[in-house]
Amino acid sequence: MFLSNKKLVTTFFIFLSFVSISAQEILEQKESIVVEHKKIVVQGRIVCLPIYPKNYNYLPENEISDDLLVENMEEFTTNWDNQQFNPYWGEQLTFPFQLEFQDEDFSSPVDGNMVVTSRYGWRRGRPHQGIDIDLHIGDSVKSILDGKIRYVGYHGGHGNTVVVRHHNGLETVYAHLSQILVKENEDIKKGQTIGKGGVTGNARGSHLHLEVRYKGKSINPEYLFEFTSDNKVRSDVLFVTKKWATPRYHKSTRKSNIVLHKTIEDIAKIEEEQQKIYTVRKGDTLSRIANKYGLAIAEICKTNALRSSSVLKIGQQIIIN
Incomplete structure (x- = not known):
């Protein structure tokens, strides 16, 4: 005997309700376990x-x-290259980009207290793309997070260098080493010794030059990590703006004022920040630029480590605060 259309629809909805309730009970049971x-x-x-x-x-x-x-592990394996220090050369990185961490803290890259002798920023007319941490020749140098050795070798001014890629795609660079104790493609743990401190490459005295990079672009390490006795990762989620990946916005002689961007709303002022970089054009002088932005020449010179008699070059970038 066939059911009427009305009874059939009613029966169908009763069946759906039973399935929904059963599924909910299963989910609740699983959650409680x-x-x-x-x-x-x-x-x-x-x-x-x-x-x-x-x-x-x-x-x-x-x-x-x-x-x-x-x-x-797409972020972890993309552009994996044991031969090139920067396998992302020539690729463009869109700002802002998001980084996530599964660790609440990191391992100190050196034994004892971390003494930062030079910071990320503009230094002696050139960009310093990492931080320098004091150590003695032969001191242990350790990976700050779990990861895998992507690059081992002698790289220009860095000297003996190890690059570790971490599982969120971030890379850390350990330079000026006197000895390297790891091999390419080796898995390592947070706090594992990867080399010994030294003065190889372009180094003035023994120290560890530590860089933090994402897809080839250096990031101010102090924006991501607190280099104090607590060794804290600043946040499990961070947005990196162009400011924190541009040495000209910072000075190597002083710690930058850290303002974290934990949400996309936090970076609403990014366009305003980007406009603070002025590119010198033909005919520009310090006086003309100062008048244009209502600043004192001395203020511009102090921010950019210039002299009042400095001759500007076309294409030169000036920070306007």
């Missing part, structure tokens, strides 16, 4: 995976897929 959550990085983003009690099958039998065990 979760022991804790583990953070992993997938495509540069942090994902929290539930951890269930031992021997507990959180999926019906025969439905557990090996795909659940596979992490998408």
Whole structure:
């Protein structure tokens, strides 16, 4: 005997309600069984995976897929190159970009107190793209986070250099080493010794030159990490603007004022910040630029480490505060 259309529709909706309630009960049951959550990085983003009690099958039998065990490590493996210091050469990076960390703290790259002797910023008319940390020749140099050795070799002014790529795509550079203790493609742990301090390359006295890079672009390390006794990662989520990846916005002789961008709303003023860089044109003088922006010549000179008698070059960039 066939059901009427009305009865058939009613029966169908009752069935859907039963399925919905059952699914909800299963989800609630699963949630109550979760022991804790583990953070992993997938495509540069942090994902929290539930951890269930031992021997507990959180999926019906025969439905557990090996795909659940596979992490998408695109950020980690893109442009993997053991020969080039910067495998991203020539590629453009769009600002702002987001970084996520699964660690709340990092390992000190040196034993004892970290003494920063030179910071990220403009130094002696050139960009200093990392920070210098004091050490003695032969002191241990350690990776600040878990990762994998991408580059090992002698690189120009850096001297003996190790580049470690981390799971969010970030890379850390350890330069001026006297000895290298790791090999290419080697997995390493946070705090693992990767070399010994030295003065190789263009170094004035023994120190560790530490850089932080993302897709070939240097970032002010102090924007991401607190180089204090706490060794804290500043935030699990950070947006990096052009300001924090441009040495001209900073001075190597003093610590920059750290203002974190944790959300996209925090960077609403990025366009205004970018307009503070003026490119010198034909006929420009310090006096003309100062009048244009209502500043004193002395103020511009102090910010840009210039003299009042300095001759400007076409294309030269001037910071306007």
